Amino acid sequence: MRAGRTTTIGLVLAVAMSVPATGAADPPRCEDLREVAVPGRVMGLPTSGGEVLDARTVAASGPIGEHCRVTGAIHPVDPSAPDIVFELALPSEWNHRALMFGGGGYNGTVPAVEGTLPFGPPGDAGPLASGFATFASDSGHQAAPDHEPTPSLDGSFGVNDEALRNFAGDALKKTRDAAMYLLRQHYRVKPDRSYFAGGSTGGREGLAVAQRWPGDFDGVISAYPAWNAASLDLFFGHMARALAAPEAFLDERDQALLYDSVVRACDGLDGATDGVISDAVGCDFDPKVLRCESGDGEGCLTPAQIEAARAISSPLEFGYPVASGETGYPGFPVLSGANMNAGVLGFGTTAPAEPMPTDAAYGAQFWDQWVRHFVTRDPDFGSLGLDPTRPGPWRERISELTALQDVNEVDLRPFARRGGKLLLVHGTADQLVSHRSTIDYYQRMMSAMGAEAVEDFSRLYLVPGADHANANAAFAAGWDSLGALQRWVEGGHAPHDEVVTDVNPDARQRTRPLCEFPTWPRYDGTGSVDEAGSFSCVD
Known part of the structure; x- marks a missing residue:
């Protein structure tokens, strides 16, 4: 506290x-x-x-x-x-x-x-x-x-x-x-009380216990949840194939160029030039401005690299029905502040290939394991040869896996009726699980249950600049979520005016208001940009 x-x-x-x-x-x-x-x-x-x-x-x-x-x-x-x-x-x-x-x-x-x-x-x-x-x-x-x-x-x-x-x-x-x-x-x-807390796969698990066993836990903290796990796997395959295309891979120099260009273009949209893009929606940077006029020059991207970046930052539609009912994945906001210069967690340092390199993107390696052991159950199968939008003979198996792995029930009234409380938190610069997907889940809950019912038991917080598990973040999120959850579950005091701290070693413990979705923190124009009190949550 x-x-x-x-x-x-x-x-x-x-x-x-x-x-x-x-x-x-x-x-x-x-x-x-x-x-x-x-x-x-x-x-x-x-x-x-x-x-x-x-x-x-x-x-x-x-x-x-x-x-x-x-x-x-x-x-x-x-x-x-x-x-x-x-x-x-x-x-x-x-x-x-x-x-x-x-x-x-x-x-x-x-x-x-x-x-x-x-x-x-x-x-x-x-x-x-x-x-x-x-x-x-x-x-x-x-x-x-x-x-x-x-x-x-x-x-x-x-x-x-x-x-x-x-x-x-x-x-x-x-x-x-x-x-x-x-x-x-x-x-x-x-x-007297039982709680669950997890991030990524653990975040999916938190939503799974609330959906499947609503009486087991009084409160759940679900951070950057990979709730639609099989759908995310399919997007990882789409990403891996995009980065493996001829001349499409962005090496560390190219990743840094793209990231730095996005920051220069969008950092000030929230009123503070501090390396953190708070207005992710308002950042409409198009990588085509970095296009090389001829060949592969210094300080520019090839058409193939631009196409790969666009593919990863755009929604993917599967184009065929799957058993879970999911139709696609919303893509990653790599053009609105995601830290792509994060080694394996980002684009990786080597292009996806056969066999899959251990320094390729984590998502590409995740796809490779899923294809070889979950889908085909053939350890020698070449994962880059399976097109997630045209899976051919593997379509039925992929559909079965979505029913098993996509934890997408959004009517959580049984959990809420038992007094359960849910905190969702996600960084807007996440490299492995898109925060757009968590927004999608939350909005589906609102549609299924009604805004008032969702407000009674759940909150969604997005943290600008925070990435996956604070791996290499512009703003590494630190928040007493368990204390907030206890006060809500055990005392009936819903979270209010929460504050998140940047726990990066060199961040001077700077703070921001933890804004409830759909609001985001904007600098008021006065006061220190390191203090939460200088920002307001705006829609």
Whole structure:
């Protein structure tokens, strides 16, 4: 909670968060959990039960207090499918709350249960340090630790149907139910409140739990959510083929030229020349102004490069029906401030090719894994040879995957009726998940439920200059989303006048108002451009 804004509910929450667990006759012993099996009947989806692999007491270290660290496995129905491996941290001084972390990419590793939230506030030590019981899983498969450039790009599990269903969402329910069973075994009581937080794939997972199991969590933080995951995969294929076209790839010099040109053209539209484009919609920069008059010269782009940039920044229509009902993907705002000079997370440093280079764009590698392991299930298949708009014999399989992976139910009234609250937050310079897609989801909710109903339980915040997971952002977002969510869920105080901080090391902790969609921050013309009070949220 920020200085000067302490409220009665804030004091109540602070006291509650420091209250030790009650309800047990004797203090719980961490080691007792080693003997506990997780019956299949306590999980809401079919499994072969689960077991605790290890339970040990971890001494206090820095801001994180003493806690019981549990590692467990949930066994599949299909004996050829991998386990779901999960971890659970149970603090000795428990605040009677639980939080589940979402994953990232293709998952395959267990997120750090002692970690922080996506777009977390500066200096935050994470929910475990605040007394939350925290848990997470690998979503039902174990990525090769030496997979280049990162284990989150290992999609080889997709050849197994149960592993694929677990990744698409089933592992969320199984992990949550197993963790809650062990939590009750340890503390003898269930938590008063449960929360979910994740970004990217984890953001999709947050929307999945709100849609599919509306009674499991009281509040969800969904950051830069890849909710229409299969549709995004198809766009990644479109992007990979555009960048692989002859003379189309933009190397690091060309990426920097395009990015710097967009900033020069649009930075001042919000009234402040600070390297952050707040008025993304008003930025209509056309890369054709950078066209080389002849050949490939210094400080200009070839026609093929301009065509690639336009393809990536424009909407893609599939041109055929798919089972999820999605019809396309809105494209990335690379011409309105997205940081393309971000190595693999942006356009990559090498053009997509066969086999796919490990320094090609992350999205191109994601597509390559999806085609080889999810679609064709042929590890030798050449992904660049599959046209996502004309998939030929793979059209039916792609349609099946959209039904499984596109988490696009927008009527969240069951979640809202149970008191659930949803915070959506996305940077407008995201290289991997387009913020336009999150706007699309939010607007669909408004159409399905009505603006008033959506306002009662949900907020969408867009952060100008923020990119994917603060990887290389002009404005690296830091916000106490969990505090805002708790005040709403537990005290009935909806977010109001929220402020986001730039957590870049050299950003002087500059702040901006966190504007509710569809508004964006405009400089008032007076005061420091480093202070939120000098900006107003305008539509």
